[in-house]
Amino acid sequence: MDEIMSKNNSEYLIERNDNVYEVVIGLEVHAQVTSNSKLFSSSSTKFGAEPNTQVSLVDAAFPGMLPVINEFCVKQAIKTGIGLRAKINNKSVFDRKNYFYADLPQGYQISQYKYPIVGEGNVILDMPEGQKQVGIERLHLEQDAGKSIHDIDPSNTLVDLNRSGVALMEIVSKPDLRSPDEVNAYIKKLRSIMRYLGTCDGNMQEGSLRADVNVSVRIKGSTDLGTRCEIKNVNSIKFMQMAIIYEANRQVDLIEEGQEIDQETRLFDTKKNETRSMRSKEDAHDYRYFPDPDLLPLEVTDEFIDKLKSEIPELPDDKKKRFIDEFKVSPYDATILVSDIDTAKYFEEVVAKMGKNRDMKLAVNWITGELFAVLNEKNIEIAQSPISAKNLAKLINLIKNGTISGKIAKTIFELMLDGDIDPQIIVEEKGLKQESDPKALEALIDKIINDNREKAIEYKQGKEKLFGFFVGQAMKASGGKANPQLINEILKKKL
């Protein structure tokens, strides 16, 4: 077994023979730009279409066809750069990355090599032990390739060019990540920012977000970087984490055996849970990058960038701060509420509908508790929530103003699920209103004390535990509707 030590919650260290290693991880995330048309052509980017139905002459690289930049994709990349607090470059250059493959019609990918559209930036991760800043090296725009399908025809490879030319943002992190948990937090944060911005839907099942993972190890405390291996094209966070754990341990084993680590490109085999060498440094492609002569350098003015800045919505970090400052939500709860833009929207709508006499704690608990449980169970997103923010706010207000108890509220919540029913109506129709009339409750309690004289005497003699018994009896007699606070008060007085 691997000896894995875990000190802080998210720290990841590997111990072998008195040596403690840390893992150094950098990610190259490929995020599909949310755009109706491709980076250099007007073909649709819609997912799931019949093969080769969304392919223009440009995408299929017919003779004499020329790329024309899609301004919307440029805006999306700049917005993402702004979301990453990064430097937006006024001038960037599209290069050709040359290699042959059946699903690369041009024989080159148009990418940005020396002069990317976005430079250095950073992302803040909320880790259990506190915040961590991860550096962004760059973000550049590039074309996606098509898809080779090897398992339909026994003797031929089939090619689907629907993806060919789709705009991708390659977001390169600095080697600042140190554990699978941080990778998880980083990918989720990136996805969250891009979803807030509407620049990438982050859908990993559809391949909208994939990553190349660079892994190296070193003795903890060392500042030198070890030789890294790049694990190509991993398409889920879980697989990224599994690949990192496997790869880091493989490298540590090699070092401990006194062997060198080869800088190479590796593939993660999800079935065997191992990484395999794909090509060594010596076999690395010579991509012969050079500026694409079909495209002029991409120049954006400060005014253009400023205009986009003004269109940027409140992003998760700012929203979190505001939730804490304005709504007095705990940092922990705020992190959960802002992580997904739709959750944040839902929460804010609940807050707005609760009105003046709002109860933040109740709102947070009901959303992250009952509602999340239902969403999880039904495996749906909050945007498809069976209970609207408006009705959840009403329910919370009914609790807050004493109309119903928390316990009754749970019953009502279940009933609301069936068609987003107004909780007020349920309360009225089912007669679930809390009994808060002191006279009625006094009569009820008098009867209980009368029926349980002996217990009342025992209580008076000091058996204080019996107070709970009387509360229980009163709630039972009222069918759960008695106002628990009033019951307490009256019981104390009468006993």
Add this chain to the structure above:
Amino acid sequence: MTEITSLTLYELIKNIKEKKISSNEAAKSFVDRAEKSKKINAYVTENFENCLKLSKEFDDKPNFDLKLPGIPIAVKDLFCTNEVRTTAGSNILNNFIPTYESTVTQNIWNEGGILLGKLNCDEFAMGSSNETSFFGNVQNPIAEDLVPGGSSGGSSAALAANLTPVTIGTDTGGSIRQPASFTGTVGLKPTYGSCSRYGIVAFASSLDQAGPMSKDVKDSSILLEVISSFDKKDSTSIDFKRNNYSSELNRNIKGLKIGIPKEYRVDGMPDEIEKLWKKGIEYAKDCGAEIIDISLPHTSYALPTYYIVAPAEASSNLARYDGVKYGLRSSGKNLIDMYEKTRSEGFGEEVKRRVMIGTYVLSSGYYDAYYLKAQKVRQLIKQDFDQAYNKVDAILTPSTPSSAFKIGEKSNDPVSMYLNDIFTVPVNLAGLPGISIPAGVDKNNYPLGLQIIGKPFDEQTVLNIAYSMEEKINYKNNITDWWMK
């Protein structure tokens, strides 16, 4: 009356507008003459039947407001033409029929032009003699077994042989001007960005430019006016105000300053070229121009720079011909094997040579020494011209260092072949307009051309100087139709 086929474009338009000649009569004349001129091997693909049909349709519903009313025109086979095979002179596109039209040819059809057919050219426009074409050599109508120049050799030959009233070529390093010079015709390479590259099979994207080829300067001005347009489909197309080149054409060049670059006096240049140039200077003076000696100090680096930049771009541009999507596919054991066989069989020797040179100069470890340095030198060559244009309005040079040579004479010596482009290449590297006009003959009576280079977007001045000098030179091709005998 003169034969229809020997009319200039201007004369033909006039006759058609005056209803002295119908479009169909014109089409028939060119088709008939082409049938008798197979020996020239100008055509790769004939569109004769369709041309005759469309000319009849034009005559039924004529529109004389068009700039090329019912004019049959053959074009270089580098322009993609909808539903008409487009080969780029290569086996690898032997069977390729586009479903789209290049912007330049579309402009011609929009103004009433009718496609006669596709003209032979060097494979992917790589060559200076039309000898690299998969579809065989083209005969220069000037004399038997003489090359027509290249890469637009089919275009220059067709023009000189009166097989088309005008034509269009493409010029990456001289491919319009050199064949024009070799055939006693006029060829204009416009400013880079003047004519759209959309739908033109790419050779070297930063250098390629389409342009008119014609029997005289006026015809080039008419055709340039039609083909030059801003095109959003080409990101390098430039949105500048284009002149009405033909109506603004004039011979008033009095006082214009014409530069004579001393660096174009290259070692080993034949006397007759030197003499021709001197004669040209005298003609320019006669027209009222002022002659000024200038220096373009980086000229000697132009050819090596060109032969790095152009192959580098070509090596990448030609990667798409891989047997996967269209064109030739040879069967192979696996993908790599299929690539190798397809490209070995599909490309000719010269194309392979340039793909290899281009791949080499872009390779890791060589990029800085070759490609990057070449780009820097290219800037210096551009600056040479910028500085010269502070003093002069245009520049006069020979078009080529020699007249047309015999078929086979240089085909085994690529470097001597490349030297053909020595005077034309700097113009492409700097993105400038340049025209070649016939200016005399050598000792064999083979035509020689002079080149006028202009400022960016100043095609009008280039045309006006050429128009003025053309009148003084008064050159006439002496073509005997030897191939019909």
